[in-house]
Amino acid sequence: MSISRRSFLRSTAGVTLAAPALINSAFAASHGPIKFVSILDQSGGLDIYGAPMVDATRMAIDEMNEAGGLLGREIELKVYDPQSSIQFYTQFATQAAAGDKADVVHAGITSASREAIRPTLARYETLYFYNTLYEGGVCDMNNFCTGSTPAQTVEKLVPYTMKKWGKKVYIVAADYNYGHITAQWVQKYVRDNGGDPIEVEFFPLDVTNFGPTIKKIQSSGADMVMSALVGGAHVSFYRQYAAAGMNKSVPVASTTFGVGNEHKLISAEEGDGMICAYSYFEEIDSDANRDFVARFKARMGADAPALNELAARSYEAAYIWAEAVKAAGTADRMPVIEALRSGVAYDGPSGRVDIEPKTNHLNQNVYLAELKNQSFNIIESYVSQPPTDTLMVCDLVANPDQSVFKFENGLKAAGIDI
Amino acid sequence: MDLFFSLALQIIYGVANLALISLGLAIVFGMMRVINLAHGEFLMLGGYTVVVATNNGVNIWFAMLVLAPLVVGIIGLIVERCLIQWLYGRMIDTLLATWGLSLLFIGIITSIFGASTTTVISPPLGVVKIGEYTSSGYELFLILVVIALLILVYLTLRLTSLGLVARATMQNADMAACLGISTSRIYMLTFSLGAAVSGLAGGLLAPMTGVLPNIGVIYIAKAFITVISGGVAILAGTTSASILLGGVNGVISYVTGPTFGEVALLFTAIILLRLMPTGITGRFFRKSQ
Numbered sequence: 001m002s003i004s005r006r007s008f009l010r011s012t013a014g015v016t017l018a019a020p021a022l023i024n025s026a027f028a029a030s031h032g033p034i035k036f037v038s039i040l041d042q043s044g045g046l047d048i049y050g051a052p053m054v055d056a057t058r059m060a061i062d063e064m065n066e067a068g069g070l071l072g073r074e075i076e077l078k079v080y081d082p083q084s085s086i087q088f089y090t091q092f093a094t095q096a097a098a099g100d101k102a103d104v105v106h107a108g109i110t111s112a113s114r115e116a117i118r119p120t121l122a123r124y125e126t127l128y129f130y131n132t133l134y135e136g137g138v139c140d141m142n143n144f145c146t147g148s149t150p151a152q153t154v155e156k157l158v159p160y161t162m163k164k165w166g167k168k169v170y171i172v173a174a175d176y177n178y179g180h181i182t183a184q185w186v187q188k189y190v191r192d193n194g195g196d197p198i199e200v201e202f203f204p205l206d207v208t209n210f211g212p213t214i215k216k217i218q219s220s221g222a223d224m225v226m227s228a229l230v231g232g233a234h235v236s237f238y239r240q241y242a243a244a245g246m247n248k249s250v251p252v253a254s255t256t257f258g259v260g261n262e263h264k265l266i267s268a269e270e271g272d273g274m275i276c277a278y279s280y281f282e283e284i285d286s287d288a289n290r291d292f293v294a295r296f297k298a299r300m301g302a303d304a305p306a307l308n309e310l311a312a313r314s315y316e317a318a319y320i321w322a323e324a325v326k327a328a329g330t331a332d333r334m335p336v337i338e339a340l341r342s343g344v345a346y347d348g349p350s351g352r353v354d355i356e357p358k359t360n361h362l363n364q365n366v367y368l369a370e371l372k373n374q375s376f377n378i379i380e381s382y383v384s385q386p387p388t389d390t391l392m393v394c395d396l397v398a399n400p401d402q403s404v405f406k407f408e409n410g411l412k413a414a415g416i417d418i
Numbered sequence: 419m420d421l422f423f424s425l426a427l428q429i430i431y432g433v434a435n436l437a438l439i440s441l442g443l444a445i446v447f448g449m450m451r452v453i454n455l456a457h458g459e460f461l462m463l464g465g466y467t468v469v470v471a472t473n474n475g476v477n478i479w480f481a482m483l484v485l486a487p488l489v490v491g492i493i494g495l496i497v498e499r500c501l502i503q504w505l506y507g508r509m510i511d512t513l514l515a516t517w518g519l520s521l522l523f524i525g526i527i528t529s530i531f532g533a534s535t536t537t538v539i540s541p542p543l544g545v546v547k548i549g550e551y552t553s554s555g556y557e558l559f560l561i562l563v564v565i566a567l568l569i570l571v572y573l574t575l576r577l578t579s580l581g582l583v584a585r586a587t588m589q590n591a592d593m594a595a596c597l598g599i600s601t602s603r604i605y606m607l608t609f610s611l612g613a614a615v616s617g618l619a620g621g622l623l624a625p626m627t628g629v630l631p632n633i634g635v636i637y638i639a640k641a642f643i644t645v646i647s648g649g650v651a652i653l654a655g656t657t658s659a660s661i662l663l664g665g666v667n668g669v670i671s672y673v674t675g676p677t678f679g680e681v682a683l684l685f686t687a688i689i690l691l692r693l694m695p696t697g698i699t700g701r702f703f704r705k706s707q
Contacts, residue, residue, distance in 0.1 A: 047528075202676070203676045203677070204676065208626075208637075212429075243541040243556055243626065244545065266540075
């Protein structure tokens with residue numbers, strides 16, 4: 001038998017690629033602290049989202065440690081700040097998996113950051129949680145996506161607001177994969193409900209002058225605006241829209257407003273009447289939530305940020321992972337994944353959440369709320385909504401060996417008519 | 419027709435906006451050839467001055483028109499005395515030092531006020547109706563302020579003795595020094611004047627865009643492109659470049675959307691600098707300020 005250069009290269013390459021995984025499992029200690037790594041932007045343009053997420057994660061881990069840790073072991077939390085730069089995400093993800101030998105990594109705000117680290121963590125076989133609301137479509141055995149997706153939120157928001165305001169919808173969205181794919185979902189749901197998405201516009205994240213677009217919205221005859229704008233600079237859209245007097249005549253609904261606590265950044269006059277849908281609002285009327293909010297405020301003191309889906313879900317995701325570790329009796333990756341997928345549930349501030357095993361996404365409650373005087377009044381609630389968007393394209397039960405982002409090239413490429 | 423007027427107003431506002439964020443930088447660059455990478459942070463500090471002042475009950479007009487330029491002008495003075503004055507004629511070192519300064523300001527403001535600041539200041543003027551279209555009254559006010567500011571800078575340079583001395587220093591610093599002018603004092607005044615104008619701009623824009631510690635990063639690129647495209651003449655350069663770039667951006671944004679609007683602005687600047695490497699005023703209006 002002769003070994004050709006090519007087959008030699010191929011087999012050694014295989015060993016080299018598999019090596020990190022071997023090292024990982026061989027050295028994964030079954031004693032000592034359990035390692036929980038969080039990679040979230042606490043500086044740069046995305047810090048309005050990241051900082052409260054980190055606060056909530058710290059609170060969850062501290063509470064668990066005060067209650068005696070997990071399986072009698074302490075949980076060691078390590079937080080990295082990628083400074084709103086994708087390059088740091090890749091670096092810290094590698095550091096978390098190969099250097100820190102993390103048992104679980106909770107990371108990522110933008111879809112771009114998730115796509116940068118998801119392959120790395122899959123390759124190193126390090127369990128990965130992504131806790132931000134996003135456009136749906138991740139189909140990855142190693143990756144649990146706990147945020148709400150368009151079928152859970154936008155699907156409720158669009159018909160409700162169209163019924164209230166009218167059928168002609170003007171869509172404004174951030175110019176990267178979240179905005180583009182979410183805009184397609186909005187178009188789909190508007191058409192499904194007999195409406196007309198008259199225009200879609202995308203904005204780079206550093207645009208601060210929305211004047212020309214506001215004029216275009218005025219001349220378009222739109223009945224309502226659906227916004228999927230992202231980040232600190234885009235908050236100026238709502239200010240300028242109100243300054244032009246438009247918020248009175250053409251109301252705004254949004255898939256992102258509020259998760260960066262934007263409703264606290266603009267005045268009541270500018271924000272009143274906006275309608276949003278998320279799986280969590282600080283104003284949810286339940287004992288579990290009142291208790292959660294009180295503990296968070298007590299812990300953070302006077303500077304406590306408002307709580308939103310991103311922060312609450314970061315807290316709940318840490319707990320649902322902890323429930324799975326308890327059920328599995330170990331923090332090792334595969335047993336924890338098995339436990340997560342076999343009906344582990346957690347009763348959190350947003351209500352009961354559990355993992356939907358075909359997609360590794362979350363069945364979760366969804367709430368529709370209207371902004372009034374800088375706080376959200378909940379007007380509708382929907383119990384335990386499944387991630388039907390991702391279910392259209394993903395089945396990890398039938399085909400467990402997957403690690404893909406199905407909507408990478410948009411909804412049409414994934415076979416969904418918009 | 420109403421749409422035309424309302425759109426024209428919008429484009430003029432885009433031009434005024436660009437001129438406003440660039441003027442402070444143009445003064446410092448045009449007079450001193452100092453590239454101030456912390457320019458965006460001067461704008462940001464102007465915004466924070468207004469927010470802090472109005473949160474403490476100060477009248478918003480006073481905060482925007484008086485406090486913001488005053489506070490940032492003083493900060494500019496301190497920066498010039500402590501840092502910039504040692505770096506004249508050393509362009510690369512100045513770049514590095516002012517970049518560091520920009521990071522320092524962002525860090526300080528973030529640690530004092532947090533990443534996202536509760537800035538509940540709204541544009542203090544109502545809505546203006548043009549036929550069936552509505553525009554923000556505050557945008558109209560900003561256009562007038564920019565025009566007034568440009569006239570003020572022109573008159574200062576043209577008619578006051580400070581303006582004369584400043585122009586002399588700008589044309590030939592060594593000769594001015596020989597004639598008994600303290601060029602170091604002129605540089606100091608110019609730098610803090612530039613900072614004060616930036617502070618005013620930041621304060622005026624705060625109600626439209628809100629303030630964030632890193633909002634300066636968003637302004638700086640556009641301010642630089644405008645100033646470099648304009649060339650060395652402060653007023654003619656800033657005005658002509660703002661009209662050209664702001665106009666292109668406004669029209670293309672309206673026709674195709676903001677992504678192409680931004681692309682068109684950059685593309686125009688690149689073509690312009692390829693044809694006129696010293697900016698618009700390097701070729702036209704050479705005798706202007």
